[in-house]
Amino acid sequence: MTERPIDHSEGITQFRSVFGADPTHVAHAPGRINLIGEHIDYCGGLVMPMTIKQETRGYYRFTGRSEVRVFSGRFNQLNVINPLDVMSLASGVWGDYVRGLLRIGTHRQLGRGFDLWLTSDLSSGGLSSSASLLALLALVNHHGLSDQIVDDSNASFRLTLALLCQQVENNFVGVPSGVMDPVSILMGGLIKLDCQTLKFERLRSIPETHCLVVMDTGVPRTLAASGYAERVAEIEQIEALNPAIANRQPLAQWDAQTADLVLENLDDRTLKARARHIFTEQTRVEKSALALADRDLVQLGHLMNESHRSLSEDYQVSCDALDHITQISRDSGYALGARMTGAGFGGCAIALVPKVDADRHNAAVEEAYQLHSRLKPALLVAEPGGSAHIVAI
Numbered sequence: 001m002t003e004r005p006i007d008h009s010e011g012i013t014q015f016r017s018v019f020g021a022d023p024t025h026v027a028h029a030p031g032r033i034n035l036i037g038e039h040i041d042y043c044g045g046l047v048m049p050m051t052i053k054q055e056t057r058g059y060y061r062f063t064g065r066s067e068v069r070v071f072s073g074r075f076n077q078l079n080v081i082n083p084l085d086v087m088s089l090a091s092g093v094w095g096d097y098v099r100g101l102l103r104i105g106t107h108r109q110l111g112r113g114f115d116l117w118l119t120s121d122l123s124s125g126g127l128s129s130s131a132s133l134l135a136l137l138a139l140v141n142h143h144g145l146s147d148q149i150v151d152d153s154n155a156s157f158r159l160t161l162a163l164l165c166q167q168v169e170n171n172f173v174g175v176p177s178g179v180m181d182p183v184s185i186l187m188g189g190l191i192k193l194d195c196q197t198l199k200f201e202r203l204r205s206i207p208e209t210h211c212l213v214v215m216d217t218g219v220p221r222t223l224a225a226s227g228y229a230e231r232v233a234e235i236e237q238i239e240a241l242n243p244a245i246a247n248r249q250p251l252a253q254w255d256a257q258t259a260d261l262v263l264e265n266l267d268d269r270t271l272k273a274r275a276r277h278i279f280t281e282q283t284r285v286e287k288s289a290l291a292l293a294d295r296d297l298v299q300l301g302h303l304m305n306e307s308h309r310s311l312s313e314d315y316q317v318s319c320d321a322l323d324h325i326t327q328i329s330r331d332s333g334y335a336l337g338a339r340m341t342g343a344g345f346g347g348c349a350i351a352l353v354p355k356v357d358a359d360r361h362n363a364a365v366e367e368a369y370q371l372h373s374r375l376k377p378a379l380l381v382a383e384p385g386g387s388a389h390i391v392a393i
């Protein structure tokens with residue numbers, strides 16, 4: 001199938017109307033879904049994210065001035081940041097990502113400013129719109145500072161940029177997120193990533209006969225920030241109770257024997273359930289990679305269902321809407337497996353479905369979900385995406 005070329009005319013026109021000149025480059029940063037390996041990246045676990053076609057896109061040009069001007073098409077808002085401004089604190093708005101990146105990405109050189117017009121079709125929660133924005137900014141900022149465009153083959157530098165993006169979220173925006181999203185977006189494709197060593201392996205995509213359907217519940221992820229930070233703190237608590245082991249390995253990497261012992265000795269029921277999720281999810285990722293290699297999609301679907309159950313019951317990061325939409329998807333009889341994807345507390349789930357049944361599956365889910373919640377879910381077949389990159393216009 002030949003790819004349709006992207007139409008840039010709307011972006012260029014919008015850029016011109018805001019900044020009064022033409023952009024010279026366009027930066028693309030995809031969103032991602034996560035096949036399996038949820039909430040274990042921040043304790044050194046294995047994850048299997050895949051980038052998708054939906055993306056953040058930014059048209060830009062360097063201005064020779066020092067200030068950075070960024071217009072968000074989504075918020076219809078212009079942010080003007082001068083190099084000194086980047087020293088101020090985060091204030092809970094989208095511009096924080098820009099200031100945080102410029103600050104942590106050491107944007108101190110005068111005359112390296114740029115104008116950037118942003119658009120995105122990543123409105124749904126759970127597809128990593130914030131890491132996508134950060135990855136895009138990191139590439140553009142690096143281009144401005146070094147006059148170099150980072151190419152696809154420069155994996156080690158891309159990993160460095162991913163760590164920088166994570167630092168912005170952790171240390172400036174104030175979300176203790178793991179490293180999965182920026183690595184996925186900067187590397188592209190379907191990968192198995194070890195979040196302790198940052199070693200990753202490119203995986204064969206799911207067979208042509210099947211697809212992954214993204215199911216947006218339409219429920220905003222209101223508790224995502226606080227609930228997420230709470231889970232990270234609980235994991236730190238479990239590690240702190242076992243300092244000798246934790247000093248050697250992060251929780252997700254503890255071997256089966258240690259894991260059994262720790263579970264047996266944990267008195268706190270909540271912490272026990274949290275630890276159980278981490279240990280079992282790590283095993284499920286290993287099994288999923290094997291299932292995918294063996295083209296055993298029934299097994300992969302089963303592991304996805306188990307992952308969702310664990311996230312819902314043990315880790316408690318699901319919600320009614322996510323539990324419901326995944327259950328409807330399974331009950332439709334078409335899906336091999338379904339689970340929430342991303343941080344949870346609302347947002348999106350994914351389902352593994354034979355392509356021939358995708359329309360029937362989607363119609364059944366839409367109808368039953370709407371009856372239950374009065375919300376219309378947005379369903380789309382996820383097309384695999386590439387990595388974040390820049391193209392001259």
Ligand code: GLA
Pocket residue numbers: 034037038039040041042128177178179180181342343344
């Ligand atoms: C968010 C975070 C990631 C990861 C997922 C849950 O997307 O940004 O680091 O923890 O939640 O797997």
